[in-house]
Amino acid sequence: MLDTIFFYVFALLTIGGAIATITRRSAMHSALSLIVSLLGVAGLYLLQKAEFLFAVQIVLYIGGIMVLFLFVIMLVNLDQAAKERQFNRQWLLGLVASVLVGAQMVWMLNSAGVLSLPAAVPAPAATGPGNIEALADLLFREYLLPFEVASLLLLVAIVGSVMMAKKTS
Amino acid sequence: MDMLQAILAHPWFTPLLLTALIIGLFPLVAGYIVLVERKVLADMQVRLGPMRVGPHGLLQPIADALKLLLKEDIIPEESDKALFWFAPVISTFTALSAFCVIPFASGVYVADVNVGLLVISAMSSVGILGIVLGGWASNSHYSLLGALRSAAQLVSYEVALALALLSGVMAAGTLSMAGIVRAQQERHIWFIFDNYGLMLIPFVVYVISAVAETNRAPFDLPEAESELVAGFHTEYSGFRWALYFLAEYANIFVVSAVAVTLFLGGWLRPFPNVSWLELPFNYGFPALLFLLIGLGSLRLARKLTWRPHAIGMTGVGLFMILLAGVVLIPPVNAVVSSPFWFLIKVGGFVYLMIWLRGTFPRFRYDQLMNIGWKIMIPVALGAILLNAIVGMLRIS
Amino acid sequence: MPEGYLPIFVFMVVALLFPVVAIVAAKLVRPSSPFATKLEAYECGIKAASSSRGRYTVRFYIVAILFVIFDVETIFLYPWAVRYQSLGWFGVAEVTVFLVILVVGYVWAYKKGALQWV
Numbered sequence: 258m259l260d261t262i263f264f265y266v267f268a269l270l271t272i273g274g275a276i277a278t279i280t281r282r283s284a285m286h287s288a289l290s291l292i293v294s295l296l297g298v299a300g301l302y303l304l305q306k307a308e309f310l311f312a313v314q315i316v317l318y319i320g321g322i323m324v325l326f327l328f329v330i331m332l333v334n335l336d337q338a339a340k341e342r343q344f345n346r347q348w349l350l351g352l353v354a355s356v357l358v359g360a361q362m363v364w365m366l367n368s369a370g371v372l373s374l375p376a377a378v379p380a381p382a383a384t385g386p387g388n389i390e391a392l393a394d395l396l397f398r399e400y401l402l403p404f405e406v407a408s409l410l411l412l413v414a415i416v417g418s419v420m421m422a423k424k425t426s
Numbered sequence: 427m428d429m430l431q432a433i434l435a436h437p438w439f440t441p442l443l444l445t446a447l448i449i450g451l452f453p454l455v456a457g458y459i460v461l462v463e464r465k466v467l468a469d470m471q472v473r474l475g476p477m478r479v480g481p482h483g484l485l486q487p488i489a490d491a492l493k494l495l496l497k498e499d500i501i502p503e504e505s506d507k508a509l510f511w512f513a514p515v516i517s518t519f520t521a522l523s524a525f526c527v528i529p530f531a532s533g534v535y536v537a538d539v540n541v542g543l544l545v546i547s548a549m550s551s552v553g554i555l556g557i558v559l560g561g562w563a564s565n566s567h568y569s570l571l572g573a574l575r576s577a578a579q580l581v582s583y584e585v586a587l588a589l590a591l592l593s594g595v596m597a598a599g600t601l602s603m604a605g606i607v608r609a610q611q612e613r614h615i616w617f618i619f620d621n622y623g624l625m626l627i628p629f630v631v632y633v634i635s636a637v638a639e640t641n642r643a644p645f646d647l648p649e650a651e652s653e654l655v656a657g658f659h660t661e662y663s664g665f666r667w668a669l670y671f672l673a674e675y676a677n678i679f680v681v682s683a684v685a686v687t688l689f690l691g692g693w694l695r696p697f698p699n700v701s702w703l704e705l706p707f708n709y710g711f712p713a714l715l716f717l718l719i720g721l722g723s724l725r726l727a728r729k730l731t732w733r734p735h736a737i738g739m740t741g742v743g744l745f746m747i748l749l750a751g752v753v754l755i756p757p758v759n760a761v762v763s764s765p766f767w768f769l770i771k772v773g774g775f776v777y778l779m780i781w782l783r784g785t786f787p788r789f790r791y792d793q794l795m796n797i798g799w800k801i802m803i804p805v806a807l808g809a810i811l812l813n814a815i816v817g818m819l820r821i822s
Numbered sequence: 823m824p825e826g827y828l829p830i831f832v833f834m835v836v837a838l839l840f841p842v843v844a845i846v847a848a849k850l851v852r853p854s855s856p857f858a859t860k861l862e863a864y865e866c867g868i869k870a871a872s873s874s875r876g877r878y879t880v881r882f883y884i885v886a887i888l889f890v891i892f893d894v895e896t897i898f899l900y901p902w903a904v905r906y907q908s909l910g911w912f913g914v915a916e917v918t919v920f921l922v923i924l925v926v927g928y929v930w931a932y933k934k935g936a937l938q939w940v
Contacts, residue, residue, distance in 0.1 A: 263823055285509065285562060292555070306824050312544035313897050320551020321893050324581060325886040327558050331574065332883060387540040389601060393901035397913050404916070407898065408923040411891055415927040418887040419936040422880060441829035449833075449840050498853050515841045522837040526830045537829040544900070545830075578882050581889040588896040595903040665848050669841050795885070795939035800932065803892070807921060810899070814906070814914045821907060 264304055270297030284330045292323050309389040441536045448525050448536075456675040457487025463780045470784040481730060481739040497664030502564060505661065509563035514662065514669035517556030521676035524549040528683045529604045531693045531764030542603040543595065546684060547588060550639065554580050556673065561658035573658035575791060576641060576648035582795055583638040583645075586631060586802035593628035593806075593813045594688040597621070603684075607692030614699045616691040621816045627809040629689045631802055633778070636681040638798065640674060643783040647791050682775035683768075690771050693764040708763040713750045720746030884936055895924050 274294025281287040299314040396404055433439055461476065461483060468475030476483030501510055527542035529535040539545065554577050561573020597617045598606040610616055618629050638645040648658070662670060686692060695707045723743030730736040752758055753766075789797070902909065902917050909916075931937055 259828075260823055283506075285506070285559075289509075289559075303827060304823060308539065308541045308824060308827075309544070309901070312541045312548050315548035316544065316551050317890070317893060317897060320548065320554060320584075321890040324551075324554055324558065324577065325883075325890055327555070327562075328574070328577070328882050328886045331558075331562055331570065332880065389541060389901055389904050393905035393909070396901055397905070397909050397916055401916060404898070405919055405923075408895075408920045411895055412923055412927040414891050415888070415924075415931055418891070419884070419931050419934055422884045422887065423934065423936065438829070441832070445829070445833045445836055449836050495848050496851055496853075498855070499849070511845075515838070515845075518841045519834070519838045522840070523830075523834050526833040536833050537826045539824070539826045539830065574882050578885045582885060585889060585892040585896060588893070589899075592896065592899055592903045595900065596906045599904060599907055601900070601904055664852070665845055669845075792939035796937075799888075799937040803928070807925065811918065811921065814917070817906070818911055818914055822911075 260304060263300065267297045267300035267304065270294065270300065272297075285327075288323060288326050288330055291326070292319055295319050295323070307388050309392055440534065444530075444534070444536045445526075449522060452522065452525070452676065452679075453491070453672055454487070455679075456672050457491055459675050459678070459776060460490070460671075461487050462776075463783075466777065466780045467784045470781075481735040481742070482726065484738070484742070491668070494665055494668040499665065500661075500663050502566070502661050505565045506563045509559050510661075513556050513560035513563055514666045514673070515556075516559065517553055517673035518669045518676070520549045520553040520556065521673040521680065524680040525676070527603050528680065529607060529687065529692060530768050532604070532607075534765065535604060538602055538604045541601045543591060543601045543606075543684070543688075546680060547591075550677070550680075551584065553673070553677065554584075556670075557658050560662065560670070564658070564661035566661055568660045569658050572648050572660070576658055579641070579645065579648060579791075579794060579798070580639060582798035583635045583802065586798060586806050587635040587639055589803065589806035589810060590628040590632035590635060591684070591688060593625060593809055594632075596810070596813060596817060597625065598688070603687050603692075606687055607694065610691050611694055611698055616689065616694075618689040621813050621820065624809075624813055624816055625689070628806065628813065629685075631806045631809065632685060632689070635798075635802060636685065637779060637782060638794070640677045640681055640779075642678070642779055644786040644788045645794055647788055647794060678776060678779060679772065682772045682779070685775055686768065686771040693768040695763065695767050709754055709759060712753045712759075712763065712766050716746050716750035716753060720744065720748075720750060881939065888931065888936065895920075 271294050274290045274292075274297060277290035278287050278294065281290060295314065295318050299311050299319075302314060303311040464486075465475040465483065476486040479486045479489045501507060524546045526536040527539060527545050529538065557580070558573050558577045561569040561571075561576075564570070594606070594617055595601060597620050598609040600606060600609065606617075613620075618625055637643075641649055691698070695704075697703050697707070720743045723739055723746060727736050727739035727743055730739055753762060898920070899917065902913055906913065
């Protein structure tokens, strides 16, 4: 019961934040709505008993990537963009057309039998080791190679970002 | 009587009581930390500090709080009003929220989750947003530059902070704050002395990063008056400024509490498993401390000239002596000694930060950033590898 | 919701309401007499020459990007630290390989001057 209420609250945050992100005029307000949406996603992780992912979503996504976004928005003068029109004049026609296409796709998928959802099952009770211990056991035993490849990805990211941001001297 | 028992044993009793106590009392506590800071800095600079409002300035925080509440609220014309309103709320909210996983004693916490340390890390990451948005919303050059510099500083030292904490987590084997203290109790050692003293390196890295992370001197250039007026809170006045201030002191408390929990044994007294030391440490030390404070207050009261101040100080002295007596009663002692040790250690840490402020000149901004990236991060990484290898050797 | 998070949410709601209620309630006791000069941004009494929404140096951007990358690396290390004892020497070796690769990147960025603030 309480879980259902929390689910709807977080789902509302996620979707509402996403809609607000694309409809705001000011880039700053857009970024803030994205933060709200990411908070909703973090809450959804928590409801699935993935505590580590909940904390990491906030630390990395909101505390890292969104701070990066905000820096970029502040470093680049976006006053010009805020004064421009957000959507063109035919937005109502576009909305009707996408709703129709969406309904058509849903009808097609339904008649193919793909769309029947199983009954909702709550996340299994956390017995034994918690989320982070289980994650550690998997990450460092079975998924060892992806873990090491991730470090290579991070190395590429370091090299790429420093190259792109340095002046061409 | 039965109903009282039922209420006390209810699982929601401690969380709700602590929520009310922390959020209700912390503004007062923050005010008194400010008073302690002013008095200690004054002592280091051979002067007296606040003396007028209440005996020896003891009522100064209340006067300050009233003044800030009654000040006019100026919102600059060019600012982004919604963000201007919201930014200090974000800072205060995240700083206060970190309190919910801090254990004051065994069982005395709002919640003990499996990833408590990461929750605190998450709250401090989101706190950066409060500063950045505050600087942007004010629409003033000083504010924006101060906010950018402050955020860049916080972000640089956050990596070093997380890496330093990693060594402590390695020793504890869990991210839950209460679990970390229990691990220290089981292993009969405070983690700062673990691994034959090698844990001292991450501890020092943590202290330096924590001072930088809370924007305290000597890392407080983004707030320095000589540089940027007041940095990101230039345009904030009255109660909104008080909220930023509250957030800063809450951060100081949280960062000290994490250091105490992870490295200094949390709520455990020194030598927690040596049973014959319980009498001197749990009974003798608090009683002696309160007695000395009481006697010192009485002696100061004798030198005060103004009657009401003298009466007030005498009252404080007598109250402290009464506390010394109360602490000696065994049932009270069992309840009070753990939070007492926790708060004494946190207080020692806060004193250390005040001491650092009074002693060192501030770093220039490029020096600050260089220390964070070029010295703290390699030392922290090296400490992790060293502690990992030595720890494994010690276990096997 | 895993147990133990419900008190956290209650605490967070109260912590969110506290500043909001305090500011709104203080409105009743605050004086309010705005006039144009008082509402300008602070510039020692002179009118600001340009809007603060200008352009700033790119060094802040480099710092933020490097922060994201090193933060991801730190978060990768947290599960290992929690399971440090049961993963034994094998875990230490894996994490050493991980860190060596990243230290190579860090040293390269150091040499390139990306970590230099000036």
